[in-house]
Amino acid sequence: MATPNTAAIIADITATRARLQQSVEGLVSQVHPEAIKGTIGDAATEAVEARVACAKALVVDEAGIRWDKIGTYAIVGAGVVISLLLLKGVGRLFRA
Numbered sequence: 001m002a003t004p005n006t007a008a009i010i011a012d013i014t015a016t017r018a019r020l021q022q023s024v025e026g027l028v029s030q031v032h033p034e035a036i037k038g039t040i041g042d043a044a045t046e047a048v049e050a051r052v053a054c055a056k057a058l059v060v061d062e063a064g065i066r067w068d069k070i071g072t073y074a075i076v077g078a079g080v081v082i083s084l085l086l087l088k089g090v091g092r093l094f095r096a
Helices: 006-031 033-059 067-095
Strands: none
Touching: 006 033, 033 067
């Protein structure tokens, strides 16, 4: 059984050390606070942009603004506000 020579062992150790150093540097760069802040900021920006695009798609299409949808949402919003005001008034009657 042949044993590796000293030069081969040293070369193997050097290569292993280089791979380990790259792995550690990569890990440090991933957990650095600036890297985390950038990752979270990018994810938040993408999420907000997606929500805005989704909301915009509800009232705008290729032809332009969909006034029928805007009118519907305005009527529903007004109905919710009026309902809340009525419930608040009814609640005052029962407390008195």
